[in-house]
Amino acid sequence: MSMPANEYAFFDLQPERGADLDELLAGFRLADKKVSPKFFYDEAGSKLFDEITQLDEYYLTRTEMKLFDEYHREIVDALQVGARESCLVEYGSGSSAKVRKLLDTLRPSAYMPVDISTEHLQAAARALHQSYPWLHVYPTCADFTQPFELPAVADGFVRTGFFPGSSVGNFEPEEAVTFLANVSRTLGSGARFLIGVDLKKDVDVLEAAYNDPDGVTARFNLNLLSHLNARYGADFEVSAFEHRASYNEELGCIQMFLISLRAQTVTLSGEHFSFGAGERIHTENSYKYAPEEFSRLARQSGFDLTRVWIDERGWFGVFLLEVRGG
Numbered sequence: 001m002s003m004p005a006n007e008y009a010f011f012d013l014q015p016e017r018g019a020d021l022d023e024l025l026a027g028f029r030l031a032d033k034k035v036s037p038k039f040f041y042d043e044a045g046s047k048l049f050d051e052i053t054q055l056d057e058y059y060l061t062r063t064e065m066k067l068f069d070e071y072h073r074e075i076v077d078a079l080q081v082g083a084r085e086s087c088l089v090e091y092g093s094g095s096s097a098k099v100r101k102l103l104d105t106l107r108p109s110a111y112m113p114v115d116i117s118t119e120h121l122q123a124a125a126r127a128l129h130q131s132y133p134w135l136h137v138y139p140t141c142a143d144f145t146q147p148f149e150l151p152a153v154a155d156g157f158v159r160t161g162f163f164p165g166s167s168v169g170n171f172e173p174e175e176a177v178t179f180l181a182n183v184s185r186t187l188g189s190g191a192r193f194l195i196g197v198d199l200k201k202d203v204d205v206l207e208a209a210y211n212d213p214d215g216v217t218a219r220f221n222l223n224l225l226s227h228l229n230a231r232y233g234a235d236f237e238v239s240a241f242e243h244r245a246s247y248n249e250e251l252g253c254i255q256m257f258l259i260s261l262r263a264q265t266v267t268l269s270g271e272h273f274s275f276g277a278g279e280r281i282h283t284e285n286s287y288k289y290a291p292e293e294f295s296r297l298a299r300q301s302g303f304d305l306t307r308v309w310i311d312e313r314g315w316f317g318v319f320l321l322e323v324r325g326g
């Protein structure tokens with residue numbers, strides 16, 4: 001019997017449900033209620049995000065993909081790590097759509113997609129495993145807001161990091177420094193890290209991207225409540241909330257909220273939370289950076305900036321970083 005050349009192994013580093021529940025309860029006890037954007041992503045949330053990427057208003061995916069296409073050769077040349085076997089680690093890999101062309105040309109030995117949305121991650125990784133007979137595929141379910149070690153199967157490979165989609169914008173800037181510093185330690189000195197970052201631009205363009213007329217972004221935001229009902233036993237009445245997104249000029253981020261349409265009480269893990277009519281749950285900040293702001297953040301986190309590719313409208317940047325000390 002011949003063994004397939006490419007291995008497939010799934011690693012589950014997902015936090016305990018109890019730890020997530022504590023985090024949720026702490027957020028609902030605040031005077032200004034908030035939930036981490038990581039709770040958007042159950043199976044339905046991941047599918048809704050894929051729908052968002054197809055929207056005319058959501059320029060982010062198209063602009064980043066165009067940069068990957070246009071500068072493909074330069075990017076791959078800059079990511080090449082020489083003769084040693086390499087593992088491409090993708091953070092927040094979702095459907096693993098953006099990595100395919102990179103895999104085709106870069107031809108690493110292994111691909112490790114890391115994502116919190118476990119079913120979606122495994123389905124995407126299995127599909128990839130079928131398409132790339134020469135590639136080891138090691139999907140890893142983990143929460144990248146917490147420090148974590150890559151599974152030992154990644155030891156011995158030169159590690160290259162990939163983080164498209166501007167998800168780094170979901171961290172507060174000081175949290176982004178902590179996250180990036182963790183990534184730099186995980187990848188190791190001299191490693192390359194390719195990261196997509198949404199840039200500051202006209203407020204109308206930004207706000208349209210998070211308020212599409214078909215209401216897909218609204219469904220994505222509201223799905224967070226369905227997720228909390230299904231996984232954590234909450235009793236949100238989803239239709240009693242509505243989506244809101246606007247740009248906060250002072251902070252430099254899009255902010256998403258769920259607004260309670262009436263006075264109501266919700267129960268989560270036996271604890272009651274009351275909402276006044278018009279009261280908000282803060283579900284996401286999406287920071288937009290000027291190129292020099294993000295470069296500064298990267299330098300503070302232990303990276304050197306190697307290259308930046310920016311589209312002609314100046315809307316999106318793909319940054320190639322190198323872990324200092326290599």
Ligand SMILES: C[S@@+](CC[C@H](N)C(=O)[O-])C[C@H]1O[C@@H](n2cnc3c(N)ncnc32)[C@H](O)[C@@H]1O
Pocket residue numbers: 037038041046049053061091092093094095098114115116117142143144145163164165166167
């Ligand atoms: C905005 S989507 C981007 C998806 C894809 N990278 C792209 O560029 O289209 C964010 C992805 O990160 C994942 N994610 C969000 N928070 C996460 C966390 N704390 N830990 C791990 N993955 C997370 C989501 O499940 C989702 O797949």
